[in-house]
Amino acid sequence: MILLTPGPTEIPGESIEAMSRKAHHRTSEFRKAFTSVVENLHWLFKTKNDILVFASSGTGAMEASVVNLFSPGDRVLICSNGKFGKRFAEITKSYGLNVDIYAEGWGKAINPEMVNEMLKKDTKAVFLTHNETSTGVANDVKAVGRIVKENGSLFIVDTISGLGVMEFETDRWGVDVAVSGSQKGLMAPPGLSFVSLSEDAWESHRHARLPKYYFSFDSYKEKLETGQTPFTPAIPLIFSLEKSLDFIKKSGLENLFKKYSALADMTRERILKMGLELFAERPSSALTSVRSPQNISSRDIVEHMKRKGIVIAGGQGQFKETIFRIAHMGYIERKHIEMCMDALSSVIQNLV
């Protein structure tokens, strides 16, 4: 069975084996692994900022970036062009922020000019999704960042499915809070999430009045210095991620970016040859989203692919049954994508 879903992705054998390692979390063995993880995350995020690690899904870190930085009524701008942009809108509304939404169509990219137009003087922060997993659209973080910084607002970016797959420069692009997770480009199992925090983010944190406890940055920062977390960490996942990050470092980030980009090109070429239509404007190299042929539910395509041992994903939200998604990130090679395309071609022929 091959996992070609936009998270969880295939992970290296060493990362699987590492989960069976036994340790208590208040020991030097664990501290060593945890410190290595944090160090390599700094390298991967391209940041000198603090990085905190949570035992939670990526959504937990998204919530952490909200509850730690704001007070009720703070004005924020959410750039939303898919399910995960929408999630930032839901979280900020749940916490009583004053939420402006730049809602772009699903499958379309966020237009930096529109962000510029919608920014107000008192916009305290802008939220953007790097790779919108629900549609396969990569937003232009660098261009939006420039505009956000000119306005003096905080810049919060969800790169849960972008990090490790496509170029991402936390510090150079002015990202105050970068949010990520373990189970996509990081090639580790799900259950860990991360935030990086700039000095401005910490400054905002000092005045933030929203209530918090489990995700309170202070507790994590305090323990960080000693290579620990305030609450029991998901130990096997940390050991696993340690190995995955070692692998990513050994592979070289630029090499991985090139590889994923080539796999994306190859996938799209084959998709078009099958007479299918691509869905995403400004497609990311993490995944390819494809329109299901008329009168065929993508649910059926996913199901038939699964019977052939290849797990891909259907759509989400209003595109649940009308698009399907093939990820080409994680611990995979060209041959996996070839197998996937051969299988897909046969499935489509049988279904049409």
Place this chain on the structure above:
Amino acid sequence: MILLTPGPTEIPGESIEAMSRKAHHRTSEFRKAFTSVVENLHWLFKTKNDILVFASSGTGAMEASVVNLFSPGDRVLICSNGKFGKRFAEITKSYGLNVDIYAEGWGKAINPEMVNEMLKKDTKAVFLTHNETSTGVANDVKAVGRIVKENGSLFIVDTISGLGVMEFETDRWGVDVAVSGSQKGLMAPPGLSFVSLSEDAWESHRHARLPKYYFSFDSYKEKLETGQTPFTPAIPLIFSLEKSLDFIKKSGLENLFKKYSALADMTRERILKMGLELFAERPSSALTSVRSPQNISSRDIVEHMKRKGIVIAGGQGQFKETIFRIAHMGYIERKHIEMCMDALSSVIQNLV
């Protein structure tokens, strides 16, 4: 190396192997495992109530029990006789509740009569720790429950380190919210937490105005019916817990309770024979807390034990260096405790 810490505990081989199982979470394979986990948790909690599963440390589920049930200013009574009772006080204060605290000495048990005295007519809920992991004290959940129910208050119990180790009856003892975690009596890795919710808890949830998102009960309840979670679950930990619960069920709950109780007796007998002093009033069968001999830091005892391949725990809070803790729960046998006691005897002789 043997883990005799009050979480994480030793886990069965099958539970370790299960972590390497590969699956996407929106598939029938995962749903099957998840449904089996929830079913067996019902059996373990002894409840017909809903049980929700989070990707987080136990503290996440503690927070969930607060943010989902209350509104700012609600009066609650926290019974606190150690670090984890204190944690409930910290969480409820962070969220702006009107918090009464019955603070008992560390090492002492919560006195049900005192709970009765401190209850007020408008006390909306009482929080109690079943097994106070920091001191090894087991509180009388049944007796406190009777008093709480007479007052018409909600009863919220942290049984993170009690469940699966000692008698616990969610429904019969009137527990409205039982909070637990994967890495103690449940013999699985850390990273999963649970809550069970009575009808009264759900009713309170409907009127609760505290903000929440990641831990919002509604999202989990909605997905529960389809054997899923709203956010990506920690897949390997679910597969692991599935096997651990199978093992617990096969072992028989009463048999495990008896075994742990016998191991506790054996531990205490040996401790007293060494001339050491026990710390806990009303000791639980999950762990034994021991006073460090005068002028010897428990940190040194823990360190020397570790060199012999046995991981035990020091104290917490103000007892960090003056007590140490030996757990006798999880996937262990009599021989492990014997080895631990032999090693401890030698360590103490060398240090005194």
